[in-house]
Structure formats: structure tokens, C-alpha cells
Amino acid sequence: MTQAIANGRNGQNGYHVDTEPESSSISASSSNASEYGVEGTNGITNGTGNLTLNGNGNGNIRDRMQRKKSSPMMPSFMVSAPGKVIVFGEHAVVHGKAAIAASIALRSYLLVTSLSKSRKTVTLKFPDIDFDHSWRIDELPWAIFQQPSKKKYYYSLVTEIDQELVAAIQPYLADVSPDKPADVRKVHQNSAGSFLYMFLSLGSPSFPACQYTLRSTIPIGAGLGSSATIAVCLSAALLLQLRTLSGPHPDQPPDEARMQIERINRWAYVYEMFIHGNPSGVDNTVSTQGKAVMFQRTDYSKAPDVKPLWDFPELPLLLVDTRTPKSTAHEVAKVGRLKDTHPKLVGSILDAIDKVTQTSAELIAEDDFSTEKEDSLRRVGELMNINHGLLVSLGVSHPRLERVRELVDHQGIGWTKLTGAGGGGCSITLLKPGVPREKLARLEEQLDEEGYQKFETTLGGDGVGVLWPAVLKNGTVEDEEGGMEIDQEKFLNAQGNDGVERLVGVHGGMPGEREGWKFWRVESNPDI
Numbered sequence: 001m002t003q004a005i006a007n008g009r010n011g012q013n014g015y016h017v018d019t020e021p022e023s024s025s026i027s028a029s030s031s032n033a034s035e036y037g038v039e040g041t042n043g044i045t046n047g048t049g050n051l052t053l054n055g056n057g058n059g060n061i062r063d064r065m066q067r068k069k070s071s072p073m074m075p076s077f078m079v080s081a082p083g084k085v086i087v088f089g090e091h092a093v094v095h096g097k098a099a100i101a102a103s104i105a106l107r108s109y110l111l112v113t114s115l116s117k118s119r120k121t122v123t124l125k126f127p128d129i130d131f132d133h134s135w136r137i138d139e140l141p142w143a144i145f146q147q148p149s150k151k152k153y154y155y156s157l158v159t160e161i162d163q164e165l166v167a168a169i170q171p172y173l174a175d176v177s178p179d180k181p182a183d184v185r186k187v188h189q190n191s192a193g194s195f196l197y198m199f200l201s202l203g204s205p206s207f208p209a210c211q212y213t214l215r216s217t218i219p220i221g222a223g224l225g226s227s228a229t230i231a232v233c234l235s236a237a238l239l240l241q242l243r244t245l246s247g248p249h250p251d252q253p254p255d256e257a258r259m260q261i262e263r264i265n266r267w268a269y270v271y272e273m274f275i276h277g278n279p280s281g282v283d284n285t286v287s288t289q290g291k292a293v294m295f296q297r298t299d300y301s302k303a304p305d306v307k308p309l310w311d312f313p314e315l316p317l318l319l320v321d322t323r324t325p326k327s328t329a330h331e332v333a334k335v336g337r338l339k340d341t342h343p344k345l346v347g348s349i350l351d352a353i354d355k356v357t358q359t360s361a362e363l364i365a366e367d368d369f370s371t372e373k374e375d376s377l378r379r380v381g382e383l384m385n386i387n388h389g390l391l392v393s394l395g396v397s398h399p400r401l402e403r404v405r406e407l408v409d410h411q412g413i414g415w416t417k418l419t420g421a422g423g424g425g426c427s428i429t430l431l432k433p434g435v436p437r438e439k440l441a442r443l444e445e446q447l448d449e450e451g452y453q454k455f456e457t458t459l460g461g462d463g464v465g466v467l468w469p470a471v472l473k474n475g476t477v478e479d480e481e482g483g484m485e486i487d488q489e490k491f492l493n494a495q496g497n498d499g500v501e502r503l504v505g506v507h508g509g510m511p512g513e514r515e516g517w518k519f520w521r522v523e524s525n526p527d528i
């Protein structure tokens with residue numbers, strides 16, 4: 001049940017009391033407002049049992065709002081989300097088949113800084129892609145987003161992008177990066193459009209002025225889900241600013257944590273839909289939840305089936321970036337066209353990929369499966385090779401990916417498949433046990449000479465995390481008692497990926513956990 005409560009100027013402040021069907025026990029104000037000592041700007045709580053409505057839905061609320069004190073600014077905070085590899089099932093997953101994906105240690109980091117009320121602007125600062133733009137909040141097209149037939153809430157399940165709303169955003173993209181080359185400008189406008197769609201859907205004209213500064217250690221457009229990490233970071237940040245998330249905190253019951261993750265994931269998917277058109281949602285799901293998942297979306301009007309694979313093995317993987325840019329939308333559309341032209345044939349290739357995914361899930365669930373056993377690794381490796389062959393037949397490989405197979409598989413070093421959309425991007429190799437060190441060193445040299453980038457990464461880390469407030473102990477002279485505040489300048493000045501990791505990383509560039517970052521942990525819930 002949803003009761004939208006206007007403050008007398010229908011929808012002007014976007015105040016609403018939401019009783020989420022599947023979550024009526026979780027309050028919109030939740031524990032974090034008090035936990036973090038934040039008095040919000042636009043939250044009216046439910047779940048407290050003391051909020052009543054009169055006939056026109058605004059009486060008591062209006063009284064209270066008139067009495068509402070001016071609220072202090074939110075502290076700066078950070079959100080982080082991991083990239084992913086698809087181990088089995090990319091492309092087939094767009095057509096309703098299962099895929100297995102796992103999070104990786106490379107992550108995006110978003111710093112949210114509040115501005116004084118007089119500023120009234122919202123800013124995106126994405127230095128990795130040289131994008132910086134501000135909008136005046138009160139000039140944005142709120143009216144159309146808040147029409148009763150269009151209005152969405154933090155818990156809404158949005159499964160398609162509304163083209164009328166997209167059209168309403170267009171004028172606000174016109175002055176985005178006017179001096180950049182057309183291709184760069186398109187990327188910036190796409191980022192801006194996705195953000196505005198989510199901001200306007202969730203926010204209100206009274207949303208606090210703020211800046212979103214993003215840095216990422218994930219190569220862009222390489223098949224490691226970089227766009228999904230941004231989607232997840234922005235979704236979590238907005239929902240936190242609206243105080244519609246509880247936690248994360250260490251004692252949080254797993255089913256409450258699951259609900260928070262579900263909310264973040266739903267809105268991250270909206271961002272991904274805007275950027276990609278027809279994404280399966282596997283990237284944002286694994287980025288939100290972390291670890292590894294078996295994912296399937298048979299009906300695009302419903303939420304996907306997501307089965308966490310808590311015991312996903314720590315496979316010895318080599319991740320290689322071809323450094324050849326690709327477009328996910330382009331590769332997905334190519335497969336779609338091939339399917340339209342040869343429905344039966346492509347249908348059976350997609351079925352075969354599904355079979356590979358299912359077989360691998362069964363294999364790694366076997367009691368005697370072990371990453372120490374050659375036979376176990378060989379069977380997974382063979383499935384990866386089959387999956388790659390099927391992707392080749394769908395036309396989504398690339399000569400640079402085939403060259404990795406030549407250098408690695410044909411030398412007996414491992415089993416390789418492309419990961420993500422293909423057409424460039426990255427490959428993953430499952431390394432054969434017992435390959436001589438010299439052989440591996442030669443491979444690394446050769447990859448380096450040919451302009452490939454190699455990543456050593458672990459699979460299955462934490463999903464979306466929050467650092468609230470943005471204060472960390474870095475063991476430097478800048479640390480005051482209680483830590484060092486991460487401000488925008490420090491964040492922007494961090495040198496390269498290592499600098500970002502050292503300054504704000506969830507592990508601080510070291511093994512183990514760093515104090516400060518918190519995660520919604522859902523492991524112990526057997527139902528998801």
C-alpha cells in the first residue's frame with residue numbers, strides 16, 4: 001500500500017509515507033537516521049505507529065512540517081560497489097537463461113558531499129571520464145516525474161524506462177559537455193540522463209544540495225561491469241540520503257539486510273536500463289550483493305531469480321583486459337539480430353549455454369569438488385571452453401580475445417573464455433595446476449608486450465558498502481584522533497588506482513578488512 005502525502009502543494013515536497021508490501025516491518029526512517037545522528041531533509045517516518053492521515057491526506061503532516069526545525073547538513077559519506085566477472089552464461093542471460101557471476105576486488109567509490117542550502121544544485125563529478133556537470137535542483141522537471149500515474153517510490157519495482165520521462169530529461173542534457181567530441185559527449189549525456197532519471201524518480205525539489213564524486217579502479221567498458229558499479233553506488237547513495245535504508249550495521253538481521261540490498265538493486269537496475277537499454281540485471285545484482293550468484297530473469301516484468309552461491313570456489317583465475325573498447329549495447333543488439341534471423345539455431349545455442357551454466361553449478365556443488373583437484377579444475381575449464389566456443393558462434397568474440405586463447409590455451413596454461421559482452425573487453429583464464437613458473441612468466445611478458453593488461457583479483461568479495469561518515473584511519477599524519485576526513489580534494493587528488501585504494505579502499509590496499517566500511521551481510525539467510 002502506498003499513501004502519497006502532498007504538503008498541500010501537491011507533490012511539491014515529495015513527502016510520502018510508504019508501506020512496502022513485502023516490508024511493512026521496516027521503517028522508512030529506519031535505524032540509520034538516529035544511528036548516524038542525521039536529521040533528514042525530507043523524511044517522514046512510517047513504522048513508528050504515530051503518523052495519522054486526515055481525509056485529504058495532509059492535515060497532521062502539514063502541522064508537523066510547519067513545526068519542523070531546520071535540519072543540519074548530512075555529513076559527507078561514501079559508498080562503494082564491486083565489479084564482476086560473468087563466469088558462465090553472458091548473452092544467454094539476456095534471453096532468459098541462467099548465468100553465474102562473481103564479484104571481484106576492483107571497485108568503484110562514490111563520495112557524497114552536502115552543500116550549503118543556498119547552493120540548490122546537484123553535481124556529478126566523474127573525473128575518470130572527464131565529466132563534471134551541475135543542475136539547479138529546483139529547475140529540474142519534477143512535475144512530470146511526480147504525476148500520480150508516473151510517481152515511483154524507493155521500494156517500487158521499475159521494469160521499464162518511461163519514454164515520456166526520458167523526453168522530459170532531454171532539455172537538461174543539452175548543455176552537458178558541449179565542447180567534447182561527439183562520442184565522449186554521448187557517454188556524458190548517457191551518464192547524466194541515467195542519473196537524472198533516478199534522481200527525479202526518487203528525489204523531490206527539496207532534495208539537499210550535494211555533489212557526487214566518483215572514482216573507480218575498474219577498467220571502463222571492459223566487461224567487468226563498471227557501469228553497474230556506478231548504478232549501485234548512486235542508487236545506494238540516493239536511498240541513504242532519503243533515509244530509506246536501515247544499516248548497514250553488524251547486528252542487522254539477514255532478512256532486513258536482504259531487503260536493503262533488494263531496494264538498492266532495483267534502482268541500480270533502472271540506471272542500467274537507461275544506459276544499456278535491455279540489460280539482464282546480472283551485473284547490478286552481483287555488484288550489490290557481492291559474492292557469487294546464479295541469476296536468471298525469465299520474465300522482464302518481474303524481479304529475477306537470484307540464488308547466492310555462498311560456497312563458490314576460489315578458482316585460480318587470470319583476468320586479462322584486451323584494452324579493446326567494446327559496447328555492451330552493440331554486442332547485445334548483435335545477438336538479438338542474429339536470433340531474429342535464425343531463431344531456432346540461435347535458440348539452441350542459447351539453450352546449450354544454459355546447459356553449460358547448469359552443469360557447472362552442479363559440478364561445483366558436488367561434495368568432492370575441490371580447487372586442489374586437477375580433475376575438478378579440468379571439468380570447470382572444459383565448460384569454460386565450451387561456453388567460449390558458443391559465444392564465438394554468436395559472433396561476440398574478437399581477434400584480441402582469440403589471441404589470448406592462442407597464447408594461453410594452446411600453450412597448455414589454462415582454459416580461457418571471454419567474460420561480459422565480448423567484442424573486446426576481458427577474458428578469464430582458469431589456470432591449470434602445476435604450470436611451471438617460467439612458463440607463466442613468459443606468458444605475462446608476452447601479454448605485456450602485446451598491450452594486454454593483466455589483473456590479479458580474487459572472486460567473491462563483499463557487495464555494496466557504506467562509509468558513514470567519510471572518515472577513515474589511514475595511519476598518516478593527516479589522521480586526527482578518530483581518523484582522517486575524506487574530503488573531495490583528497491579524493492580527487494589520490495594518484496591512480498593504488499592511491500584511491502590506499503585513501504578510501506575497503507581493504508586500504510591490504511589484505512583483510514579495514515575499519516569503517518560496513519556491508520549488508522546476508523549470508524546466513526537460507527532463503528535467498
Ligand SMILES: Nc1ncnc2c1ncn2[C@@H]1O[C@H](COP(=O)(O)OP(=O)(O)O)[C@@H](O)[C@H]1O
Pocket residue numbers: 126127128129187190191214215216219220221222223224225226227228230326327328329420421
Ligand atoms: N569510472 C567511471 N566513471 C564514470 N562513468 C563510468 C566509469 N566506469 C564506467 N562508467 C560508465 O559506464 C559505461 C561503460 O559501461 P559498459 O559498457 O557496461 O562497460 P562495462 O563492461 O565496464 O560495464 C561508461 O560509458 C560510463 O558511462
Ligand SMILES: C[C@@](O)(CCOP(=O)(O)O)CC(=O)O
Pocket residue numbers: 086089090091092093094222223224225226278279280281282283328332419420421422425
Ligand atoms: C552481455 C551481458 O550478458 C553482460 C554484459 O556485461 P558487461 O556490460 O560487458 O560488463 C549483458 C547483460 O547481461 O545485460
